[in-house]
Amino acid sequence: MLHGKVVLPGFVNCHTHAGMSLFRGCADDVDLMEWKNVYIKPAEKKMTKEDMYVASMLSFIEMIKTGTTTFNDMYFMEEEAAKAAEKIGIRGMLAVQISDMNEGADAKIKEAETLYTNWNDKADGRIKVCVGLDSPDTCSPDTMKKAVELAKKLNVPIHMQYLETKDEINKVRENYSMSVVDYLKENGIFDVKTILAHGVWADEYDLSELQFHDTSIVNSPISNCKLGSGIGDMKFLLEGGVNIALGTDDIASSNTLDMFEDLKSCAYSQKVLYKQATAISAKKVLEIATIKGAKALGLQKDIGTIEIGKKADLIIVDLNRAHLAPLHNVNSALVYSANGNDVESVIIDGKLVMENRKILTVDEGEIVEQARMAARRLFAEQ
Numbered sequence: 001m002l003h004g005k006v007v008l009p010g011f012v013n014c015h016t017h018a019g020m021s022l023f024r025g026c027a028d029d030v031d032l033m034e035w036k037n038v039y040i041k042p043a044e045k046k047m048t049k050e051d052m053y054v055a056s057m058l059s060f061i062e063m064i065k066t067g068t069t070t071f072n073d074m075y076f077m078e079e080e081a082a083k084a085a086e087k088i089g090i091r092g093m094l095a096v097q098i099s100d101m102n103e104g105a106d107a108k109i110k111e112a113e114t115l116y117t118n119w120n121d122k123a124d125g126r127i128k129v130c131v132g133l134d135s136p137d138t139c140s141p142d143t144m145k146k147a148v149e150l151a152k153k154l155n156v157p158i159h160m161q162y163l164e165t166k167d168e169i170n171k172v173r174e175n176y177s178m179s180v181v182d183y184l185k186e187n188g189i190f191d192v193k194t195i196l197a198h199g200v201w202a203d204e205y206d207l208s209e210l211q212f213h214d215t216s217i218v219n220s221p222i223s224n225c226k227l228g229s230g231i232g233d234m235k236f237l238l239e240g241g242v243n244i245a246l247g248t249d250d251i252a253s254s255n256t257l258d259m260f261e262d263l264k265s266c267a268y269s270q271k272v273l274y275k276q277a278t279a280i281s282a283k284k285v286l287e288i289a290t291i292k293g294a295k296a297l298g299l300q301k302d303i304g305t306i307e308i309g310k311k312a313d314l315i316i317v318d319l320n321r322a323h324l325a326p327l328h329n330v331n332s333a334l335v336y337s338a339n340g341n342d343v344e345s346v347i348i349d350g351k352l353v354m355e356n357r358k359i360l361t362v363d364e365g366e367i368v369e370q371a372r373m374a375a376r377r378l379f380a381e382q
């Protein structure tokens with residue numbers, strides 16, 4: 001039955017904002033600040049709970065169809081993402097994105113605790129909740145300390161965006177006269193397990209701190225390239241002992257949640273950065289997208305490899321395709337030649353969620369139509 005096919009552990013997408021899928025392609029080739037302030041924020045303000053549910057569901061459909069079985073998300077109205085994840089059958093970690101913007105940090109911290117109470121370990125344990133922080137330049141020392149307190153109380157990791165842009169470094173230096181890594185350390189962030197998204201600007205000074213903590217950096221090469229943030233040096237961090245995971249970031253900045261594209265971009269970006277074909281191997285990139293992602297989320301005992309005693313989160317990739325023939329090396333085929341459409345079937349938590357490219361748990365066509373209608377409304381009013 002599986003002749004010419006390969007079974008892999010499902011991909012772990014370690015940095016997403018699933019509710020942003022309605023913004024796909026709405027603001028491309030513009031500056032990050034313009035992207036945020038002119039396009040994304042006004043549309044976000046109009047989003048209803050129904051929009052958030054549909055947007056999250058659209059993201060999860062795309063994730064499953066391209067081989068992702070676990071995601072790590074932070075955004076707002078995360079209860080809707082939780083409901084969608086429960087319904088479709090994907091595994092995920094959710095967090096309220098706490099910052100000092102909009103309604104303020106205290107309300108968000110309260111919301112984060114409520115999300116934990118209502119959703120942690122729900123859906124047969126598929127859903128986990130952690131504490132999310134937006135980024136160092138939008139979180140005050142007080143907010144970070146409160147988030148750390150909450151993470152300690154709930155015994156969960158902190159998921160935070162970190163060293164994504166030069167602007168972030170400049171703002172933290174201007175406001176607090178210190179480096180970003182010192183700012184995090186000073187406010188207790190490293191007292192808990194951390195999942196730090198991006199790390200584009202991490203240097204030797206950052207590494208000298210990061211390597212002593214339970215910290216993972218989530219490489220988001222497509223988002224970082226497309227927004228012009230830069231290419232993070234993952235080879236140097238990996239060799240320095242930091243756990244590296246992979247994430248697509250949101251659809252508005254990466255336009256796709258297909259992890260195969262990020263696998264390839266992760267490999268290419270390191271090779272370009274070092275001007276060396278040996279900078280990173282296909283095998284290492286596959287580890288980053290699976291077991292290292294599981295480790296980033298603290299789920300390595302349950303997922304990330306195919307082993308007896310672990311949860312069955314599996315994807316079947318069809319290699320009987322012209323663009324994958326002839327097959328000299330499976331790892332190379334998966335990283336350099338395959339794409340998400342080659343994923344034939346997906347099993348999550350032992351349950352068949354997609355069979356022969358058909359999602360079995362929700363009506364894909366209906367969700368796509370609802371997403372189109374919601375996006376039309378959100379952008380027609382602008």
Ligand SMILES: [Zn+2]
Pocket residue numbers: 015016017161197249250
């Ligand atoms: Zn992000």
